[in-house]
Amino acid sequence: MAHKKSGGASRNGRDSNPKWLGVKKFQDEIVYPGNIIVRQRGTKxxxxxxxxxxxxxxxxxxxxxxxxxxxxxxxKFVNVIPLENLTEDSTQPVQ
Incomplete structure (x- = not known):
């Protein structure tokens, strides 16, 4: 009886779940207390x-x-400029 020897199992096929890291709020966006600005591994x-x-x-x-x-x-530092410190002129680009 002819038998075919079984093939080996694939050694690929593994992956980790996504971690959803990165910048969540960008330059000049409005944030409120508790809003996440950056999710990161280590201090980038x-x-x-x-x-x-x-x-x-x-x-x-x-x-x-x-x-x-x-x-x-x-x-690289991330700062939040409080809303009460902002005036109409501070949000405009410098000419």
Whole structure:
């Protein structure tokens, strides 16, 4: 009787679930306390003014305001400028 030897099982076919990381609120977007601004692994972004950091390095807003990103000494910071500090002129581009 002729028998075909069974083929080996595929060694591929595994993948991890998506983690949904990244920037959630971008420059000049309005945020409210508790809004997540960045989900990350490690500190790709650092908390700046009015921004808190969770134990999984998630950055979130502490006050209602506008999101601003900045770079200081080679580190990217995320800041929230409070809404009460904003005037009509501060949201306009500099001419």
């Amino acid at each position: 972004f650092y908390p700046g003014l009015n921004v808190g950091m969770g134990k999984d390095h998630t950055l979130f807003a502490l006050v209602p305001g506008i999101v601003k990103f900045s770079v200081k000494r080679g580190r």
